Every structure is written in C-alpha cells, then in structure tokens.
Amino acid sequence: MAVAFPAGEMALSKVQRLYDACDAVFSSSPVAAEPSLAEIRWLQQLLDGIEAADVGIDDGETPASSSDDELSPKSGRRLLPALAFTRITYVHIHQSDDFSIGVFCFPAGAALPLHDHPEMVVLSKLLYGSVRVRSYDWVAAPPCAGARKCGLAKVVAAGEERCAPCEASVLFPRSGGNMHAFTAVTPCAILDVLTPPYSEAQGRPATYFHDVLIPSLPGFAFLEETDLPEDFSVAGAPYLGPDLTVDIDDDDDYDDYDE
Helix, strand or coil, X not given: CCCCCCHHHXXXXXXXXXXXXXXXXXXXXXXXXXXXXHHHHHHHHHHHCCCHHHHCEECCCCCCCXXXXXXXXXXXXXXXXXXXXXXXXXXXXXXXXXXXXXXXXXXXXXXXXXXXXXCCEEEEEEEECEEEEEEEEECCCCCCCCCCCEEEEEEEEEEEEEECCCCCEEEECCECCCEEEEEECCCEEEEEEEECCCECCCCECCCEEEEEECCCCCCEEEEEEECCCCCCCCEEECCCCCCCCCCCCCCCCCCCCCC
C-alpha cells in the first residue's frame, strides 16, 4: 500500500488526511485483519503532525488572536479553550463500523479508570500537557464469557509520565498495553483512533479493572473486573476543527458523551 498522498491532497486539512488514511487502511481491510506495520507507521506519522488547533482546541500555547474570543489565528475558527474543561470531555470527530476518531480532554488531576480494548488497535497522540500512564497486557487472556474477567497481567507502563510533544503510541489486542489508565498531571488532551470502535452488539464492550501489584513477582499484577465508579463521568463537546468530508455511508449516528 502506498504511504504517500497524491500531490492534489497535500492541501487538505490534517484531520481530513488522517480520516482518508484511516478509511483507506481500515475500511478496506478484511474482517478481523490487523493493519500492517507500514500502515501503522504511516498513521503514526500523520498523528505526529497534528496539533491541538488542528482539531479545534486552544491549548493555551498558540499565539493569541487580537479578538477576545478563542479563535484560531490562522483560520479564524472558534476554538475550544483547554482551560475550560473542568471534567473529562470527549470531542467526537468521526465514527463508523470500522474506526473512530476523537479527543479526550482532561483537567489536571482527572483520571480515566483502567479499561481494556477488546480485539482493537488504538493509536493515541498526546496533543498538549502531560499525563501519567499505567498499562498492562494479559499473560493469558481470561475467558470472554461467563464469570467476571480476572487474571495475571504483565506491567507495560508503571505510572510512566508522558509530556507533549511526544510520538504517537499504539496498542494491539494482545500487546502494547491493551489495558490502560490515565491520570492528567496537567491539563492535557489525547487524540485517539480506534479500530474497530467499542460495540456492545459486536461483543466489544469496555471492561474496567482493579489492579494489584504482586510484590513477590515484580513486573506483574493481578487484574480483576470491576464496575465503573459511580462518580465517574465523561462530558461531550462539539468538534470545532476543519470540516470533514466522509464517505456517504461511513459516518454512523453518534450520541455525545454526557454521562
């Protein structure tokens, strides 16, 4: 597969280029086929070139406009101010049966509980700020049905702090830290590409876990399925970035987070 855009597409917005690449890689793939390493690298390179303003968010570091409004200095578009996020907020950009694109915005101190990504590939780009990451992979995957999931997991990241700018990361169904949790050290935002997206109907629900490190077995922890904390919620915010042109049958109806 070619990993370069035709010359005529170079003027497209960065988000449009990311969507087009995801559509080419994920929508044309056979069911259950993982993207190739070359395709993953291509998508990572596109993500690495995206900044907060490219998805309609003012990270507070972009030179201010002369207007009192939060506007992009380059395009005049209104931006979502990063400091206005007082709880975890999801900015939905696109979702289809094959993949989704969106941004999780965190105020300092906010935490996303430990959760998994069943049979999914996830590419993530920290757009601004810093975040602490805790992640695991199963040593042996627990049964998919019946009792609540639990088992031995290998530590992939033990409270690792990531600061923007940094390279886009990727996780796979059985490697790369498929189960992870985030705690915002400072206000931050993470641009996510999921393939395929979560789907209860397709057997891909999000499962949350409680983790206990094993002192006698360094580098490993015991994970047990748990309920989502009652006080946890994710708000929704509109996407204010460049208009996105999608395939007519590609964009699913989507309900914004507001839990």
